Amino acid sequence: xxxxxxxxxxxxxxxxxxxxxxxxxxxxxxxxxxxxxxxxxxxxxxxxxxxxxxxxxxxxxxxxxxxxxxxxxxxxxxxxxxxxxxxxxxxxxxxxxxxxxxxxxxxxxxxxxxxxxxxxxxxxxxxxxxxxxxxxxxxxxxxxxxxxxxxxxxxxxxxxxxxxxxxxxxxxxxxxxxxxxxxxxxxxxxxxxxxxxxxxxxxxxxxxxxxxxxxxxxxxxxxxxxxxxxxxxxxxxxxxxxxxxxxxxxxxxxxxxxxxxxxxxxxxxxxxxxxxxxxxxxxxxxxxxxxxxxxxxxxxxxxxxxxxxxxxxxxxxxxxxxxxxxxxxxxxxxxxxxxxxxxxxxxxxxxxxxxxxxxxxxxxxxxxxxxxxxxxxxxxxxxxxxxxxxxxxxxxxxxxxxxxxxxxxxxxxxxxxxxx
Numbered sequence: 029x030x031x032x033x034x035x036x037x038x039x040x041x042x043x044x045x046x047x048x049x050x051x052x053x054x055x056x057x058x059x060x061x062x063x064x065x066x067x068x069x070x071x072x073x074x075x076x077x078x079x080x081x082x083x084x085x086x087x088x089x090x091x092x093x094x095x096x097x098x099x100x101x102x103x104x105x106x107x108x109x110x111x112x113x114x115x116x117x118x119x120x121x122x123x124x125x126x127x128x129x130x131x132x133x134x135x136x137x138x139x140x141x142x143x144x145x146x147x148x149x150x151x152x153x154x155x156x157x158x159x160x161x162x163x164x165x166x167x168x169x170x171x172x173x174x175x176x177x178x179x180x181x182x183x184x185x186x187x188x189x190x191x192x193x194x195x196x197x198x199x200x201x202x203x204x205x206x207x208x209x210x211x212x213x214x215x216x217x218x219x220x221x222x223x224x225x226x227x228x229x230x231x232x233x234x235x236x237x238x239x240x241x242x243x244x245x246x247x248x249x250x251x252x253x254x255x256x257x258x259x260x261x262x263x264x265x266x267x268x269x270x271x272x273x274x275x276x277x278x279x280x281x282x283x284x285x286x287x288x289x290x291x292x293x294x295x296x297x298x299x300x301x302x303x304x305x306x307x308x309x310x311x312x313x314x315x316x317x318x319x320x321x322x323x324x325x326x327x328x329x330x331x332x333x334x335x336x337x338x339x340x341x342x343x344x345x346x347x348x349x350x351x352x353x354x355x356x357x358x359x360x361x362x363x364x365x366x367x368x369x370x371x372x373x374x375x376x377x378x379x380x381x382x383x384x385x386x387x388x389x390x391x392x393x394x395x396x397x398x399x400x401x402x403x404x405x406x407x408x409x410x411x412x413x414x415x416x417x418x419x420x421x422x423x424x425x426x427x428x429x430x431x432x433x434x435x436x437x438x439x440x441x442x443x444x445x446x447x448x
Contacts, residue, residue: 048373056377056393065089065283067414071390077418079391079408084253084363085335086413087323088283096322097315104314113140113300117311125317126288128324133259133274135290139300142312144277144287146305148246149175151275151289152215154302155244156181159210161201163241165189165227167220172246181210188220189228189359198239211242218247218254218261222394222407224360229261233270244273249362252281252327258336278316282323286312338412339363342419346410349423355430366394367406367426369433376404378438379429387425 054060054072061078063070065088069078087093111117122140129138141147152175156162162176162183176183182204187193201212216227229245236243247260255263260276262268273295277287289299300306326332343363350357356368369379376395383389383406394405408422432438 052377056380059390061390067411067418069390071384074385074388076384076388076390077422079389079410079414079422081409081411081413082280083283083413084249084281084339084409084411085283085327085332086339086411087281087326087335089413090326092326093283093319093322097319100315100318106313106315108314109311111311112307112309113311114307119314119317121314121317121321122312125321125324128321129276129288130290132257132324132328133290134268135274136293137296138288138290139296139303139306140312140317141277141287141289142306142309143285144248144279145171146309147287147289147303148172148275148277149178150303150305151273151299152176152213152244153178153304154299155242155273155295156213157210159205159208161205161208161210161212162215163194163197163201163212164215165217167223168215168217169221169246169248172215172217176215181208189225191228191231194228194232195235198235198241202239202241212240214241214243216243216245218245218250219362219364221249221364222398222405223358223366224362224364225358226264226361227261229271230265230267233267236270242272243270244275245271246275246277248275248277248287249280249364251276252332253336253339253363258327258332278320281327282320284316284320284323286316286320335412339410342412342414342416343410345416346408346419346422349419350426353423353427353430355426363410365408365410367408369404369406369430370402371404371433371438372396372402375433375438379404379406379433382429382432382438383425387429389422389425 059071061069061071065083067078068075109117109119126138126140130136148171152172156179158180160181162179164172164176164185165188166185167188184197184201186197205212214232216229216232218227218229233243250261252258254261257263262271273289273291275289278284347357347360347365350367357365358368360366373395376393380393392407394407399405
């Protein structure tokens with residue numbers, strides 16, 4: 029029996045999040061954070077302390093960065109160059125930025141993405157054929173999962189950061205690849221953005237001594253921040269040579285748009301000729317190319333070192349404070365700190381409203397189906413722009429929130445919106 033697609037969607041529940049969408053829009057989902065980018069912004073007409081900012085190094089409002097962005101935009105506008113890189117959107121400045129990334133990551137070559145998510149999806153798709161096997165961490169980011177979904181061959185996941193399970197899975201994968209006449213691509217993240225956990229990159233790379241495979245890491249949250257020079261999680265874990273394909277996105281430490289993939293020159297050239305998301309889409313505009321060159325000058329400098337240290341100091345202070353106060357922050361090591369609290373959607377909305385309206389603290393909330401039912405995560409993202417005063421104020425606020433939660437103050441129905 030025929031069923032109209034729109035009718036089915038309109039009559040359905042819209043999913044665990046979608047069922048609340050009309051009430052939640054503009055407040056709990058798609059919230060409006062406005063004003064100059066930084067730790068203190070305007071939300072729903074009030075000034076808030078913002079802990080939902082992926083600008084880890086504080087480059088978004090750096091005066092030299094903003095000056096360069098403005099100058100390049102004035103010179104070229106937002107359109108140049110037009111067309112895809114392969115046909116008409118290629119410039120020497122794109123090549124210059126790619127060389128900067130290749131040298132920084134100590135790889136032979138690098139290729140720019142016009143947008144991180146699509147570039148990562150396409151990279152996974154282009155690297156693997158139907159005879160190959162993909163092995164991936166069970167908590168891999170959605171962009172990796174979307175790329176893996178496109179794979180026509182076998183794909184096996186291993187339990188998150190569980191090296192005993194990884195070895196069992198890699199044994200099975202190598203056997204299957206051998207039967208198929210293919211190879212194995214292992215995929216993990218440098219830093220897991222929801223939990224702040226570090227990927228077991230060095231431990232996985234060490235398994236290459238026992239099993240044949242290639243290793244790809246998505247280091248969107250590690251690039252620019254982790255490691256002595258900001259080269260990412262592989263530098264932090266002293267295993268840069270063990271990573272075959274290194275991917276980073278610009279939406280975090282770079283405070284920009286785009287991304288890149290780095291690796292052997294032959295493989296990068298293959299990707300240049302086969303990444304559908306780049307072949308059939310517009311080139312990265314010049315304002316982002318030259319703007320990212322300026323950002324890299326800062327990242328790869330003593331100032332970059334100082335900003336990395338500041339971000340890590342803020343992260344260490346807030347994580348220690350939460351642990352000392354008895355909060356569960358899971359595996360967090362990097363600058364994302366998840367506060368795990370038992371509760372459902374009703375408690376999550378009540379707490380979030382209290383934090384935003386009364387304590388003037390804005391942080392992201394995560395509920396089912398992103399995490400298991402009965403759990404809430406309040407996600408704190410530290411940056412070099414935050415202060416120790418911000419840390420202390422937030423810790424005191426969460427201690428009061430915890431006391432209210434324990435006393436049942438948040439057990440009412442889902443909090444009403446406070447939107448004009």
